[in-house]
Amino acid sequence: AEHFRSLEYHHVEVLESQEAKLDRLRSIVQTYEPNQDRQVVVVVKDASTLPVLDLVGGLVDQADYVAVGRQTPKAKWRQAIEGFRTGNIFVLVVAGDACGRPDLDLGRLVSVLVFFDFPASVALHALGSYRLAAVPT
Incomplete structure (x- = not known):
């Protein structure tokens, strides 16, 4: 429980259709206006990656x-994580299967964590939440 004290709010919404989830994600991104100080992490299943990227791409600059994801080459992975750590990446879309990678260390607090698709089990949801909502050491 102590681990999650960095979260200001914790809301759970279950939406069935992808369209409803995309509408809600659009609303979240527009509300929080991601920037260097207010970054967003979106956890998705592989099938949702492209629709989520299309949506996010229409709301924030491409850079x-x-x-x-798990198949991301090491160099690109390190570049993405470092970009997030330094505040140059405002929205990080993470494939759910990559939440268990040992090098998924964001090194900073996540302002908004969205599980676009619920993981295959509650244990995977807890692991992803724990790894991504961690207070940096």
Whole structure:
């Protein structure tokens, strides 16, 4: 419980259709206006990556967002994570299967964490939440 004290709010919404989820994500991104000090992480299943990137791409500059997954080459992975750490990446889209990678260390607090698709199990949801909502050491 102590680990999640960095979260200011914790809301859970379950939306069935992809269209409803995209509408809600649009609303979240527009509300929080991602920037260096207020970054957003969106966790997706592989099938949702392109629709989410299309949506995010229409809301923020191309240089301000990036997607990573388990198959992302190491150099691109490191570049994306470093960009997030330094505040140059405002929106990071992470494939859910990559939440278990040991090098998924964002090094800073995440202002907004969105699970666009619910993971396959509650344990994976807890792991992703724990890894991505962590207070940096």
